[in-house]
Each structure stands twice: as structure tokens, then as C-alpha cells.
Amino acid sequence: MIITTPLAPAPDDILREANAHCEARRFAQALALLEPLVGEGATTDDTTLAPALNLAALSATGMGDVARAETLWQRCLAAKPDFAEAYRGLAGLYATLGALAPAQALYERLLNLTPADIDARSNLGVVLQRQERHAEAEAAFCAVLAQCPSHADAHYNLGLLLHRQGRLTEAESALRAAIAANARHAKAYNGLGTLLRDLGRGDDAAEAFRQALLIQPQYPEALNHLAMLLKASGRLAEAELAVRLALQIRPNFVDALNNLGCVLTDLKRVPEAQAAFRETLALAPDHAEAHYNLGVALHTLERLPEAEAAYRETMRRLPGRVEAWNNLACVLMALGRRGEALDVLHEALAVRPDFAEAHFNVASLLKEYGRLDEAEAAYRRALDANPDYGDAKFRLATLLISMGRFEEGFARYECRYTMPGFVHHATQGLLQCPVWQGEPLAGKSLLLWQEDGLGDMLQFGRYARVLKAQGAAHIAFACQAPLRRLFSGADGIDAVLGHEAAATAAAQFDYWVSPISVPHRLGTTLDTIPAPLVVTPEPALVEHWRARLATLEPGPRIGIVWKGNAKHFNDAHRSLPTLAALAPLWNLPGVRFVSLQKGQGEDEARNPPASLPLLHLGSDVRDFVDTAAIVAQLDLMVCVDTSTAHLAASLGKPCWVLLPHYDLDWRWMHEREDSPWYPGTMRLFRQRVDEAWPAVVERVRVACAERFGI
Known part of the structure; x- marks a missing residue:
């Protein structure tokens, strides 16, 4: 038997088979077939293998082996300096790698070989654009379009260039021309969407992004852009879905991760948002906007030192x-x-x-x-x-x-x-009668409408008497439950209503007005402030509370309130941290203390220090009528900036108010120790800059000792 060796496949057969693998994206198989021709052990001269070297380089690129692809194309060009496909492939590789100058040189050499190659000229324009050589890039795109007016990519890239230069009308025309040339140009729709967004045409932009996604559903950039439009329009759940879909397609999509954090921030899911920003920065430590957004999230979470660091990092980078x-x-x-x-x-x-x-x-x-x-x-x-x-x-x-x-x-x-964020903004649409702006009131009916706090109403309730004196036939006061019994007997008030009932009946009134708006309508000045609201305690309640107060030992009675409403925007500064902050007062011999504390602080009042024989009544108080009956039987009221101060002063009772330095409420004015709103009854103890509360309380103690001669 004669044994024969199989003939090796011909180079042309290898090329055909490798090309088929390459077109099917089976790059490893293609490169394996080509290895005998282009590998280190190959015996064939490169001068005859330019097509094989080019195909091997394409296969290596498909496998992500950039270094080998570059070597193969350089061998190809060394072997055959006029091989156009190798110039095209190596130029594209360099452009992808960001090596723009070498890419430009290769495209220019390719165009010397094939001047009519409009794709090469278009790609040269892209490389020039990325180098900020805008005029040259625009000339390249225009040259392509002069030769081939239907070249969709040239229109598209020209549109991006014009958009970047702020030539928005021309940019829109170019992008629409790209779509006219290729109705399935997803990138052109995406570019058009970003342009329309910048023009403030949000609905048109959203439609452009949707068209891009109809053509190319797995298009993360379009999903990300659509998500931001949805966020801007307040459609946060849809925005979150869109950006998460973008991240499913490309998990390391940095801008989408950052935008996810922004959406989660708007959804008030701030811990999740800060996690998204941290993930963004793990992938892209130089992402300045993510540093800023992380700072906002940490700021919201009150993690202030970390927020400070994030903001400072943003400032360093931007x-x-x-x-x-x-x-x-x-x-x-x-x-x-x-x-x-x-x-x-x-x-x-x-x-x-x-x-x-x-x-x-x-x-x-x-x-x-x-x-x-x-x-x-x-x-x-x-x-x-x-x-x-x-x-x-x-x-x-x-x-x-x-x-x-x-x-x-x-x-x-x-x-x-x-201001839409204020409750006052909604009142105008709620009440079906005109707002009073100073018109004559003789014979008219007026609805006073509470929009502000309890203390505000006690302070400005004095104006009901003034409005009545101007001839108003009927004045009703719509207020919260704790005020109703107190104001039912107030001078100038004919009826007291709940807000719901008052809103229903509003059309029956000639006008409505907030009590705090009346000083403006009447032109009140410091010299014309009306006398305070007159509060007369109910005799039966006075007797009821006298029995409770009788349990105290003889001596001056001082009422205390050390905390206000926890929901007040400045409560952290205006309220005392604990009952113990008033401890210097306990050293006043023979003085008896009565707690009118309600809400926060009640637990402390029920369990005072052993050294403080405190009578706590606040928990049993139903409303201001009860409070008035108690305060009327005290010698002095000491409190923080809360409604009890206004009630005590309106009763004519001496009232000493501890005021915070930071964000002091406007009604207390500046520097003075008295209040023009409550002359003769109110004394103000102001916290000084960087002064702790114990120092303020010590001044109160000294004043108490002087007042009571102890």
C-alpha cells in the first residue's frame, strides 16, 4: 500500500472559509484557519498575503486582541503599501482607541489612494471633529455630501458637529436629512432627540428617542436620554424603568448609573441614590457630577462631614x-x-x-x-x-x-x-369669595382664615376688633381646634368655624383675609400696632385649675415651657434640648414651677429630677382656654418661642421668652428686650452669638431673683 499525504488547502480556499467565519462573527475559528498563513511559523512571503493579513487583523479585532490586530495591519501595509482595506481597518482601530492623530494620517493616506472613498472622508471628518478641528471636520462632511447628497452618516455627523457649535437650526436640518436618507438611522434619531431637548421641545425629543428605540430596542444611550426627559417631566417611575433598562444592556454605563442616582434622589430614595453615585465613582473616579450628586445625597441624609468632602472634591475637579x-x-x-x-x-x-x-x-x-x-x-x-x-x-x-x-x-x-410650596398658595383657589384688599367693610361679612401657626393667630387675632370697628357686619374666624373655644368669646369675632365648614360656606362671605395680611391692608406701623387680643379666663376653669395649683407650697409660681412644636422649621434652635437646661432656675429658693409643656418634652415633665418639685399640668390641658385659666393664676411665664408666650402676654401676665440666636423669628425684631406687640408684659432674653443656653438661663435666674426679691 502506498501512503499519501493529504494536500494542504489552497490559500484562496482558506481565505474563503475564514471570511465566512468572520462574517458570522466566529473570529476565533477564522484566526485559527489563517494561523498557518500569517503566524510566526508561516513560510509564505508577506507580499503575497496582504488579504490574509487584513482578514486576520479583522478577526483579532473581533476577539478584542488589539495589539495583534495592529501588528497584523502594520505587516500588511509593509508588505503592500497601497492596500486600501488595511488603511481603513487600522485607521478605524486607532480611532476607536482614541489615537486620533495616527487615525487622521491613515485616513488621509487612504484618500490619496482612493480619492472617491466617501466613507473614508466621512470617517476623517469624525476624527477631525474629535480633535476639535471643527472647520476642517465640517469641510470634510460637506465634501462627502457634495459628492453624495444621500450619505446618511455624513448628515448625521455634521448634525452632531453643528449642535456642539450651538448652530441648532442647522443641526436639526442635518439630522433630519440623515433620517430622510436612512429612515432606520437610530443614532440620528437619538442625536435629534438630544438637540430637541436642548431646544426645550421635550415632547418632540421624547418622540425622537422612542423612534430610535423602535429601530434599535437595545440602545442604552437612547434609553438613558429618554429617562432624563421623563425625570424632568416628573414621571419618575417611568424614568427609573428606562434607566435601569439601559443598565441591563450596559451594566457599566457610567452616565446611566449617575442618572439612576438622580432619579432615586427625586423619588426620595436617597440611600439607594447615594449607593448609585458611589458605584458610578467606583467605575469613573473622575466623574465630577457624580461627586456633586453624592454630596447632595449625603447632605440630604445629614451626613455632613461626608457631604463636605464630596462637595470639596467636586470643586477641585469643577x-x-x-x-x-x-x-x-x-x-x-x-x-x-x-x-x-x-x-x-x-x-x-x-x-x-x-x-x-x-x-x-x-x-x-x-x-x-x-x-x-x-x-x-x-x-x-x-x-x-x-x-x-x-x-x-x-x-x-x-x-x-x-x-x-x-x-x-x-x-x-x-x-x-x-409661592406654590406655601399653604397660602392653595387658599386662593379654595375659598370662593374675593380676598379683602382694604375695601370699606361697612355692612360686609368677612372670613378670617387661619393659614399659619397657633401663636401667629394669637398675635394677630387682635385685628378682629379693629376690623369690627370699621363696620364689618359679621366676622367669622376659621381656625384649628385648639383655638376655637378661646376665640369664640374674642372681641370682634361673631362666629368660629372649622376649616372644612368655613370653606364650604365661603361663597356666603363678601371677603376673606388672613389675620397676618391685615397689618398690610391697614398700613400698621410700629407706632400704630393695636393692643393685644384680650383673653378673659373662664371662671369655672379658673376654679378647676386652682384646686390643682393649690397642691403647691406657698411661693411665687412660675410657668415653664421649654419645647415648641417639633415640626417647626427652626425647632432645633428655638427649643431647649432638655428640661435640665432650665436647671439654674431650680436654685431660686421658695419658687414653685408649673409645667405647661405639651407634645415633645411631656415625658420629661412627668418624670422631673428629684431636686425639682415640678407640678406638671400640660398633659391635662385640652386647649388654650385651659392654658389661659392656669396662666392667669401664675406670677410669671418663662418659655421658649412658642404659642404659650402669646397667650400669656395677651392675658397681661409677665412673660419672659428665651430666644435663639440662629434664625430668630421676625416678630421679635432685633436687639430690644421688649416687644412692641406686647408692651409692658413681655421681656426677651436673647441668645448671643455662640452662646449656649445655660448662660441665657442664668440671666433669667438673676432676673427672677431680682423680681421676687430672693
């Missing part, structure tokens, strides 16, 4: 991101580092002088330092920068009132009806 400077200042303020906060805000304004939020925060800090004229100027600068800045309008109004400038202050205070 010095022009003034929002980070402003937010850092807010963190520093919350940490009590107000001097640093003010410095940071001035730096932000050096970057952007018209940054309204920074002017607002500067004003708020200057107010805390007592630099009131400067604070006023800063609030006005905030409004110059943004005339619709609601918080700045409101804070300027309260600052002016606190400075005794009632005319402008109370007029500006009406801005609360234009």
Missing part, C-alpha cells in the same frame, strides 16, 4: 460648578462654621456674580451676624439676579418687618400667596 460652592456653604452653616461658609460663598460669587442662591445665603449669614443693612442689600441682589426667587422675596419681607419697616415688609410678606 471649579466653575458654583452650586457645589453654595451647597458646601450650607453644610458649613449646618456645622456651625459660619465664617468659613461666608468665605466660600464669596468665592462662589467671584466665579458667578449673578448667582442668586449664593447672594441669598450670604444675606442669611449676614442677618445672623446682625449686619442687617448688608443682609438687606444681599437679598435684593438675589432678587436682581432672579426676580422670581420666592425664598428671597419671603426672607427680605421678614427681615424688613424685623427691622420695624412694616410698610414695605408686610407688603412684601404677601408674596407667600405666589
